[in-house]
Amino acid sequence: MAEKKQKVIAEEYIPEVKSRVITIDNKDYLLQNDAMFTFYERSMGEFSPFFLAIRDEKKILGCKCSKCGIVRVPPFVTHCPDCDFTPTEPVEVEQIGKMNTTPPITYFATSMFLDKAPFGRGRVILNGADTALSVMLYTTTGILVPGLIKKGTEVKVIFKDERVGQISDIYCIPTSELTPEQIAKKGLQESELNWEAPKEPEFPPASNEDIAIFKQSLKEMRAVAGEMSRSKRARRAIEGWKRDIAVKTKGGEFAMYINDGNFRIGEEKLDSPDFIMACEDPRTLLDGLRYKGAITDAVIMKKLWISKNMEFNTVFKLDRLARFLVMEKKEQATR
Ligand SMILES: [Zn+2]
Numbered sequence: 001m002a003e004k005k006q007k008v009i010a011e012e013y014i015p016e017v018k019s020r021v022i023t024i025d026n027k028d029y030l031l032q033n034d035a036m037f038t039f040y041e042r043s044m045g046e047f048s049p050f051f052l053a054i055r056d057e058k059k060i061l062g063c064k065c066s067k068c069g070i071v072r073v074p075p076f077v078t079h080c081p082d083c084d085f086t087p088t089e090p091v092e093v094e095q096i097g098k099m100n101t102t103p104p105i106t107y108f109a110t111s112m113f114l115d116k117a118p119f120g121r122g123r124v125i126l127n128g129a130d131t132a133l134s135v136m137l138y139t140t141t142g143i144l145v146p147g148l149i150k151k152g153t154e155v156k157v158i159f160k161d162e163r164v165g166q167i168s169d170i171y172c173i174p175t176s177e178l179t180p181e182q183i184a185k186k187g188l189q190e191s192e193l194n195w196e197a198p199k200e201p202e203f204p205p206a207s208n209e210d211i212a213i214f215k216q217s218l219k220e221m222r223a224v225a226g227e228m229s230r231s232k233r234a235r236r237a238i239e240g241w242k243r244d245i246a247v248k249t250k251g252g253e254f255a256m257y258i259n260d261g262n263f264r265i266g267e268e269k270l271d272s273p274d275f276i277m278a279c280e281d282p283r284t285l286l287d288g289l290r291y292k293g294a295i296t297d298a299v300i301m302k303k304l305w306i307s308k309n310m311e312f313n314t315v316f317k318l319d320r321l322a323r324f325l326v327m328e329k330k331e332q333a334t335r
Helices: 045-057 111-116 180-184 209-230 232-237 282-289 295-302 309-334
Strands: 018-026 026-032 060-065 085-094 094-098 117-128 133-137 154-159 172-175 242-249 252-259 264-268 275-278
Touching: 045 060, 045 242, 111 309, 209 232, 209 252, 209 264, 209 282, 209 309, 232 264, 232 309, 242 282, 252 309, 282 295, 282 309, 295 309
Parallel strands: 133 172, 242 275
Antiparallel strands: 018 026, 060 085, 094 117, 094 154, 117 133, 154 172, 242 252, 252 264
């Protein structure tokens, strides 16, 4: 007799084989064994034309009911449930539309989306469509902050240069950030946008008091920076990280240097920094470095602006730098 073949899923994990009833506090519960997988192939089913059109043709497809004419995007039904299951046909919709909700912004993302944060996530009704498409939202004007994209804001679909056939191949940005040519162009790609011209906030002219506050803040920041660079623990917060940051305030401009554990404040203006920070009152930043209020919060509250969305990660590291220094001081105090 042939030996029984060992299966990939062990016998006891097949629901019908080992499901049983267990009793807890005189109540019976059905306990089913099941298997879970982490690697899998998945057919996109009726969504395939939608994702293939994004990947290969830079088109957004919907499905149109041949009876009632409703256009659903994405095309999630082959037959209209409102019209006795009349067949639907694929149609292309426009790449411009209006937000039908104000998108919440994710600042602190899970590891899977860490390199994409901050991003907005909301629903857009593209012109020619009757249903809303869920999309990620970005801005080219600097950090994404609340109020920049609201319900009713007109946005345009942007296609990533490298597309794999996923919803993350596209995202939207406000049309107010685009030229008329860009708005008119179908299949506008990420690399065609200008990400290097963010809108810096403008400050009113500085008074003598502003200049005095600036000088005093700078002095105190240098002192904190010195402590940070000497703290073994604080250094770990910016290990392997290097950024030259230009900081603009009402009373004056200065530089912050993050260099693999070293943190330094300089009095000079930087010509080609990695990114720009702007805050009217330098004490906002000083407080953050002293661990009196997070710098990330200052960004979200629009007290501090940064020129590159993805540099929110660096702001996050500055907060850790401040926190680690305080932690080390506390430890030393209790020793
Ligand atoms: Zn219909």
